[in-house]
Amino acid sequence: MRIGREATPGRTHAALQAFPGRLEASAREARSAPRAGAPCALPDALLLPFLPPPRSLPIPARGPRTCPPMPLDSPAGVAACGRLGNRSWVREFVLLGIPGARGRERALLLLLAAVYAGALLGNALLLAAVGTAPRLRTPMYFFLGNLSVFDLGFCSTTVPKLLAYLSGRSPAISARGCAAQLFFYHFLGCTECLLYTVMAYDRFAAVCRPLRYAALLRPRACAALAAGTWLGGCAHAALLTALTFRLPYCGPAHVAYYFCDIPALLPLARGDAALARRVSFTNVGLLSLGCFALILASYTRIGVAVARMRSTQGRQRALSTCGAHVAAIACAYGPVIIIYLQRRPSPLLGAVVQILNNLVAPALNPLIYSLRNKDVKDALRALLPGRSPLRER
Template sequence: MENLTLLDEFILLGIPQTQGLETLLFVVFLFIYFFTLLGNSLFIAIISSSTLHTPMYFFLGFLSSFDMLFPSVTCPKMLLYLSGGSPAISYKGCAAQLFFYHLLGFTEGCLYFVMAYDRYVAICHPLRYMLIMKPQVCVSLVILAWLGGCPHATILTSLTFRLVYCASNQVDYFFCDLPAVLPLACTDNKLAQKVDSINVGFLALILLFSVCVSYVHIGVAILRIRSAEGRQKAFSTCSAHLTAILCAYGPVIIIYLQRTPNPLLGAVVQILNNIVSPMLNSLIYSLRNKEEKRALRRVFHSLA
């Protein structure tokens, strides 16, 4: 217990097996982080300054906001120590990093489910779409997604940082996450590990299963559309969302349900999930949507 009171920081060792590549990684991740912020800011500006005010674009605007916040939990600190700064992170800073990472991650996962429900209503019940997806309903769904993330992140953080850490404060990872922090505990961490797997991995599976159920109904409805143009339009609005969902849920399931954690595999998957996927989302949605391409051209013409 004395060691617990003396422990006031952790040392982030960075991405496993990348010693000597710090400068290269700094340049790559700085480029990705910059374009993540730029791309999603532009995406939000397009939605705000155009006629794209349907429920789908309301949810996409929030998704872009999350895609700026989510990498901002881990990327600035990582860029700092890759550029030669201190790899130390305070005990409270480590707890805050873990809390906000899981708060934003779970909330974004819920938002993907909400967006799948929105596409289900739009394609399976098109005549009642605006009646069902009223502005009040859309706002309530986003609030519920936030409220779902709060207890999730609170439980994980409180269980993790109630443990005694005395053997080492060196986190063999690039940010404070459960698989990297829990092995450092001197006390029994089996409960925290079980809650970690159930509360993260299995919840991701449940959300993914729910999304798949929605898309089975959507697929059946698309096949019933007689015109090829109508099928193509319906498919184009869903394919971008499905691609983003696979990029979001896949890494989470791989990391938190593996029996024997592989630090290098975990780091690569987390980088794809934390840093690369938020940059790609705005590209995925904009490049596959004709309405947004037209809105983007209007924004550039107005700036010119």
């Protein structure tokens, strides 16, 4: 049975001769991809196997805008930026540093390096004192040791990269490094806020419930509270990091800040960042305000209890211990509330407040908790070389 016209040897020979010409014409059409500066257009997916290995492809844009060249660094490089989903064009970000700090790099480097060294030394000594002195093995000093660990990590999340940038090294940071910096910054910051709340509860139980203090804060209960702060901070940071880096970042990759934070990264995203902005504002703002409200309620009850004390010595001891905690809370919560709840962020004000929160507060905490605390000062003296351990009284 014959279908259509009969295939003769002459027609078959002519078709075979014309096939190379048609293939070459298809390849020429595939090579005529739009270049940088031309209107956006993406070649047909069927012609992609014929493309030569170009170094750049245009990004589809809306309207009459032109396409800047973008590197083909990923397997999805042939797709448009809006079609990338959770993949990112950007492989590294460039941190622009502290706003308005140009020409002052050397002075800032010396100042911040000295404060950073003081923060590391002070928290390390306080952690060693809490861990070695038997007199300091109480719930209050257990949480204080946790706070020293978080302060060591918190200032080390952002300051080393800032010091490297101020010393003249490259300000670039990889995309994975940027995500890690964002995660650990919010993980340690959230955990520290929760830990301050737990420490306020500890002071409330010690002052207002002294007879039940040992039952309320048993070693197992203290470990559960500390683990809860770690898990809460991890969940908080994982949510914010996932929402931030699920957006496509196609460039430019210049972060107008000295570390990777959500308010500085979201303006670079090419996708809809409304959800990430809303969740970060709500999560960070409400978490800080909620913990601060609980701390304020605890210290209101403590103030009422101290006012009713008849013993002057007991009142001074309670005010000394609680005053140090209140000062540390003011250093930690004030910058967070100022940064994330301002409607029109100021880059310079935000940078100054962040440095106070990231570096100055961790450096002040060992001084705050040790200057007026005789037990901590005795434990620190015992750590000095040539000093014999103090006898337990």
